[in-house]
Amino acid sequence: MKIKYCDSLVIGGGLAGLRAAVATANKGLSTTVLSLVPVKRSHSAAAQGGMQASLGNAKMSEGDNEDVHFADTVKGSDWGCDQEVARMFVTTAPKAIRELAAWGVPWTRIRKGNHEAVINTKKTTIFEDDDKHGLINSRDFGGTKKWRTCYTSDATGHTMLFAVANEAIKREVNIEDRKEAIGLIHKNNRCYGAIVRDLVTGEIIAYVAKGTLIATGGYGRIYEITTNAVICEGIGTAIALETGIAKLGNMEAVQFHPTPLFPSGILLTEGCRGDGGVLRDVDGHRFMPDYEPEKKDLASRDVVSRRMMEHIRKGKGVDSPYGKHLWLDISILGREHIEKNLRDVQEICQYFAGIDPADEGKKGWAPVHPMQHYSMGGIRTKPTGESPTLKGLFSAGEAACWDMHGFNRLGGNSVSETVVAGMIVGNYFADFCLDSEIDIDTKTVEEFVSAKENYIKELLSLKGNEDIFKIKNRMKRLMQEYVGIFRDGIGLTKAVDELEDLLKRVKNITVTNKQLTANPELEEAYRVPMMLKVALCVAKGALERTESRGAHTREDYPKRDDAKWLKRTLTSWKEGDTLPTIEYEDLDIMTMEIPPGFRGYGAKGMIIENELSAIRQAEVDKLKEDMEASGKDRYEVQHALMPFSLQQEYKRKNKRLGVK
Numbered sequence: 062m063k064i065k066y067c068d069s070l071v072i073g074g075g076l077a078g079l080r081a082a083v084a085t086a087n088k089g090l091s092t093t094v095l096s097l098v099p100v101k102r103s104h105s106a107a108a109q110g111g112m113q114a115s116l117g118n119a120k121m122s123e124g125d126n127e128d129v130h131f132a133d134t135v136k137g138s139d140w141g142c143d144q145e146v147a148r149m150f151v152t153t154a155p156k157a158i159r160e161l162a163a164w165g166v167p168w169t170r171i172r173k174g175n176h177e178a179v180i181n182t183k184k185t186t187i188f189e190d191d192d193k194h195g196l197i198n199s200r201d202f203g204g205t206k207k208w209r210t211c212y213t214s215d216a217t218g219h220t221m222l223f224a225v226a227n228e229a230i231k232r233e234v235n236i237e238d239r240k241e242a243i244g245l246i247h248k249n250n251r252c253y254g255a256i257v258r259d260l261v262t263g264e265i266i267a268y269v270a271k272g273t274l275i276a277t278g279g280y281g282r283i284y285e286i287t288t289n290a291v292i293c294e295g296i297g298t299a300i301a302l303e304t305g306i307a308k309l310g311n312m313e314a315v316q317f318h319p320t321p322l323f324p325s326g327i328l329l330t331e332g333c334r335g336d337g338g339v340l341r342d343v344d345g346h347r348f349m350p351d352y353e354p355e356k357k358d359l360a361s362r363d364v365v366s367r368r369m370m371e372h373i374r375k376g377k378g379v380d381s382p383y384g385k386h387l388w389l390d391i392s393i394l395g396r397e398h399i400e401k402n403l404r405d406v407q408e409i410c411q412y413f414a415g416i417d418p419a420d421e422g423k424k425g426w427a428p429v430h431p432m433q434h435y436s437m438g439g440i441r442t443k444p445t446g447e448s449p450t451l452k453g454l455f456s457a458g459e460a461a462c463w464d465m466h467g468f469n470r471l472g473g474n475s476v477s478e479t480v481v482a483g484m485i486v487g488n489y490f491a492d493f494c495l496d497s498e499i500d501i502d503t504k505t506v507e508e509f510v511s512a513k514e515n516y517i518k519e520l521l522s523l524k525g526n527e528d529i530f531k532i533k534n535r536m537k538r539l540m541q542e543y544v545g546i547f548r549d550g551i552g553l554t555k556a557v558d559e560l561e562d563l564l565k566r567v568k569n570i571t572v573t574n575k576q577l578t579a580n581p582e583l584e585e586a587y588r589v590p591m592m593l594k595v596a597l598c599v600a601k602g603a604l605e606r607t608e609s610r611g612a613h614t615r616e617d618y619p620k621r622d623d624a625k626w627l628k629r630t631l632t633s634w635k636e637g638d639t640l641p642t643i644e645y646e647d648l649d650i651m652t653m654e655i656p657p658g659f660r661g662y663g664a665k666g667m668i669i670e671n672e673l674s675a676i677r678q679a680e681v682d683k684l685k686e687d688m689e690a691s692g693k694d695r696y697e698v699q700h701a702l703m704p705f706s707l708q709q710e711y712k713r714k715n716k717r718l719g720v721k
Contacts, residue, residue, distance in 0.1 A: 062510055063266045064503070067093040067235065069494045070254050070270035072242045072297055074100035076218070076476070077458025078276035079225045079234075080483025085491040086232035093268060095240040095257060097292045100226050104278050104290040105479060108218025109330035109405055111200060111210035112480075113473035114154035117717045118196040119171055120187050125207035127151045127715065128695060132655060134471060137204045137361050139611035139621065140648075140657040141311065141437075141467025141629070146444050148654070148705045150465045150474075150481050155715040157480045158197060158211055164224040168197045169212050169402070179337025179394050181357065182347070192718065201335040202472040204361035208335075210473040215330050215405045218476060225480065240266075243587060245273065245300050245307075245454065246501070246509045252454035253501045255300070256513045260584075263577035265514050267506050272494040274446070274455040274486070275301060279436035283596045285534075285541035287433040288321050288328040297460050299591035301440045302598070302634045302641075307451040309632040310441035310462030312595070313602035316470055316612045317546050318434035319365040324383040325413045326432050329406050331472040334358045336402060338391035340369065341426065342377040345388075353662060363469040363612040364662045366431035370546050381428065391418050392425035431546060435459065435475060437466040437612070438599070441631060444706065446486030453497065455490045457482040464629065468611025488708050517577070520586045525569030529585045532563050532570070536589070536596055544600050549617045553604035560600055561639050564593045598632040598641045605643055606630065608669075623657050623671040650677050654703035 069085040071078045074096025085092045096103065117125040130151040135144060162168055173194035176187050202210040213220045229236065244256040246267065254269040280295025281287035301307040319340070320329045334340075339347045339358050352368040353360040360368070369387055372378070378385030391399060391406070396419040399407055403418075410418045410427050418425045440448065440456040442463055448454040457463070458479045463486075465478060539559055543552035567590045574582045608622035609615050628645040635642060650656055656677040659665055681702060688698045696714065 062507055063264065064506055065093070065266060065268050066499065067091045067268065067270050069490065070268050070273045071095070071276060072255060072273065073276035073278065073458070073460065074098070074236065074238065075103035075105035075276060075278055075458065076222055076225055076479035077483045078274070079229045080480045081274050081276060081457055081487030081490055082229050082234045083225065083232060084484060084487025085494060086229070086234050088491040088495060090491060090494050091235070093235045093237060093270070094229065095242060095255070095268065096236065096238045097241055097260070099238045100236055101223060103222060104293055105222045106219045107290065107328065108221075108476045109215040109328065110202065110332035110335065111212030111217045111473050112158065112221070112476040113202070113205070113209050113471065114158040114211055114477060115151065115207070115209055115715070116155055116158065116197055116199065116211065117207075117720065118193055119198055119208060120189055121201070121208035122199050125209055126717070128699065129206055130154070130209060133205045134465065134474060135655045136660050137469055137471040137474075138467025139469055139660060140623070140627065141314070141611055143444065143464045144653050144655065144703060145705045146463050146465045148703065149444060149485055149707045150478065152707060152715070153481045153485055153711040154477050156711060157477065157484060161221060161224055161480065162197065164228055166220050166224045167213055169214060171196050171198045182337070182339060182393060196718065200332055201359060202331055203334065203356070203359040203365065204471045210332070210335065212332065214401065215332055215403050221476070221480065242297065242300055244509065244513055245304050246506060247304055247306065247451060248501055248505055250306055250450065251452045253499065253506070256509050261578070265510055265517070267510050269499055269501065269506055270494075271497040271499055272453050272455060272490055274457060274490050275440060275460050276456065276458045277460045279459040280592070280595050281433050281436065283536065283540050283592050283599070284433040285537035286326050288318055288326055289433070294588060294592055295595040296588060296591055298439055299595050301448070301451070301454065301456070302594060302632070303591065304451060305634060305636050307448045307454055308441045309598055310438055310464055311468065311602070311630050312438035312598040312632050313606055313613050313630060314437035314468045314611060315433060315544070315599060316362060316435040316437060317366040317431040318362060319369055319431050320389050320429040321432040321434070322409060322413055323381070323386040323428040323430040327409050327413055328434070329389060329409065329427060329429060330403075331362070333389060333391045333403060333406060336391070336398065337394050338389060339393070340429070341388040341390050342372055343379045344377070345423065348372050348377065355661070360662055361469060362472060366546055367614060369431055379428065386428040386430045388426040389429045390426050392421050435470055437468060437470055438462050445489040446482065447489065447493065453493065455486060455493070457486040468613055485707065485711060517583070517587065520583060521572050521575050523570055523572060525571050527566050527570040529567065529570045529572070529582065529589055532567060533585060533589045533592070536560060536563055536593055540596055540600070544603055546614060548603055548613070548615050550604065553600060556600045557597065557604055557640075560593060560597050564590060564597065564639055567593065594634055594641070601641055601643060602630045602632060620667050620669050622669040623674060624669045627657065627671055650674055652703060653677060654681070654699065656681065
């Protein structure tokens, strides 16, 4: 039996996990990072479009600041986010961008003088002042008032991941890849590390630590069609759920991206539309202005995805052997722009669709269709990143419900969250590890190891008549068909009932390959039950929430119901149960800096208002008016409206060129 000790254990080798590891290493803690794959191949590398931070450098970004970014984030979340966390995030994001620049991320920079851009399909000349030359540039993204998304062409995640990984390596962080955490070690509501399977040898190892941080990304692979990498199966989320102590938050909040390439599902970045690309239907008509005349193709992701599906339902989709789709036209940007700023998109279209999107006219249009992309839900944490119910367990990035996204995430905010949460949560995590001791006895650790070893042996000995691969595929189909962009009570009930049945049926499988190593069938045998539990949390949460909010759209309950549903879903799992336990925590309107209101999309009157919203709004308006009249600046006003805690090094004021 092998037991490894460290001060801080990070499960997940993407941007959030690596940045948190840098934070712990900076404070002298021995840190181990576990990853399914070599860390520079983590799914973070797939991020293309950019990272949001209110630098306010470029002409189209002038006037941007934390307040504007905060308002965009809150409205984008459809008032489902934790506004204190959103404030922490927007305050730290500019510092994260500059730190990454110092670490070698080659951000695309501003060039002085005149530049052509395509805005609303028209070529427009933008003049950049001499004093902006060489500063970090930004592009437009959906749901934002300013051009705020900083980028490196369309390979932003790749450049960020390599830079952060190199910093972790430089600090001698112990990085172990091809390791899979399959359970957490815990005692008396305190987490002490993880039980880990070596994917090369099949060996079960205990990693014992003062603190444990899960940063394993999302759970997109519970769906049949997703932009997520094959490793994004939600196992990190599941091992927290299976403790019976840690809780998950807002699992029904699942985002569908408007423009994955059809039918492969490979993402074509929002930067395509941010740079001026447009969506077209079977007739070549640009249809988004018909639905959203203000934001058009750059409405928030949940809105664009719904509008695309509505348009297909109206018979305006393009027929293909794989089903109906729509077109993404970036040919209007011109070949020079595409080959400089959207090179990955061009190559993806060439390799996987046989088209060159720089070709003029319909010849270069890319077939697209909304697909599952992001998980707003995850391991519920406090603003410090720690689980409120399982001490010593932290989470960051897409694996966490921190909760800055609420029920819809703005493009560019997730890439930003990975490093920002890695900084903020990583610091809190490091402080926890510094102040804690490993006070669990070896016998208890050995019991956890033995339990997992026996479980693996039990799986290999099963002699049922069920096929684990068929069960997994059926789960994916159910999620795709009934828990997608549009949901209703009948479909969700069917999904929950059949998913529960599938979970019961996994006990009657047969693993035909009996070896412990290089055995995909065995790996599916222990992963699929965990994926089914995650899927049930999503489906059951969606069934119980009888409203439409952000990416959660109930066709039988089309209104956002602030009177009844301004609350966060909390999901837990009791050992032996076949369904999750669901409870709720209220969002306190009277402490919000921005009370709930009209989001700016679709028809007005689609909100069942909470009477406290108007009361709080009157308070906010009066306080702002009085403080501004007495000469208070925006920082003082913000603090009076909603104080928030943040480490001093991150809370200090951000400086912008030409702004006092």
